[in-house]
Amino acid sequence: MTSEVATIVAAVIAGAVVLASGFFLGRRQVRDQAAVEHGQWLRGQRQDAYIALLDAWDTAVKGLQREIDPGEHFEEVAAHVESQSGPSFWEDHEASTATQVDRISEGVQRPLERVLLLGPEAVDRACINLAEALEVLGSSVRSNSGTPDWPNYNMYQDMCRNAEEARRAFLDASRESMRAAPRPGH
Template sequence: MAVISYKAGRRQTADQATVEHGQWLRGQRQQAYLAFVGTWDTRVERLQGAQDAWESRVYEHRQDDALEDPAEAADRVLAEAWRAVRRDLERVELLGPQRIDLAVRAMEDAFIAMR
């Protein structure tokens, strides 16, 4: 009887640990997805702002050579955006199930095309 109680207790503990790990993993995934989407939105907005300001920057650069070259500014903004997006992207790829990985990779491809 003691052996049966012992095995049942171990099984219950193992089941509880599995459930708790699943809940922890879901929480980690959710945080990773939210961080990725937040970073994505922020960086895309900045890139769109840089694109909108492109013509005025080119005009200003032509008028005053002391200003930063618009192409260099665009490269800098893109590099900063890629570093931030890539960091969160790697975390999602590490934690996510395959269907999420596919969606994130599609967003990565879109970002690369935008660059």
Template sequence: MTDLMPTIVTGFLGIFAGIFIGRRGVTDQAAVEHRQWLRGQRQEAYINLLDAWDAALAALEDVVDVWDDRVEEASRGDGFMEDFVELRVEAANQTLAKPLDRAALMGPREADVGVDAMDSTFDAMSASLNHQSNPDEPFEADWHSWTTLLSQPHRSRRVFMESAKTSLRMMPRPGPRRWDQPWWRPNWNGRGEG
């Protein structure tokens, strides 16, 4: 019996090693498949956000394009400019709100910077139009604040695109996502926290 003990111990060690390696392989495969699924969901959310962004900006620019006609109608008593602008801005906001929220939920943190930039830009443009249509506020005949805002949508879109490309180009793989993360602490942030 003592002659068989090394063989028995080696056999048990082989069984446990096989179970551990097999389980690790299944876990890694599940992690990769989940990350592939998440990557596809992010891509869909980002594309929907870009489409909604273009539609919302077009709606705001349409308000500016028909501004003179609407002001003329409002001066004749045919309509109220403030209500017209508020309805159009709210419709554009509703077009953009859900895709912005979905892209923010899908993450990662790098993409949140771009989503926040787009949200802030849209809020600033909406506020500018609401300010222009409010009869209690001074009207800017040269549209100075609006023209300064026109460069922000492109900048915000570029910030979002860079962050989205970074998150989408990261190929799913097992193990930690960054080289500086120790394998035993996958949520480690490098500062000893996590």
């Protein structure tokens, strides 16, 4: 092989290496860019889901508050209605309260599921705690609803504190999730 042929072969090999490395680097750049764009899209979806859940949560908690706080004269009205209709008043009240609590809680189910689909794991755990806190808060509204001892304000207030802690934990987890900028390879 002459030196001219060797130079041409070396140039062809060098060109092929440059071309191949350019191809692989270009693919890597495109893949990284796609990962960052997907991360930004996911971040936007999460933000929307977190806000929707907090809105639905606040609406549900206010609804439960309205349910347990029918007015300062409830006991007087209940006693009067019970004297007119008998024990069926409390049975009706228990069924009505259960129906209302279920209806109020239903409004949070879809936003909860959406957050659980989008993650991340820390937010999922906080979301599950939020769901459990709402369920227990609803149970406190139902507590004693079939009796003249309704509402059970002590239990309700304890569960309100529990619900506030769960909301705060969810907000902290979602805030931490939103502050992490999308990066390639993550």
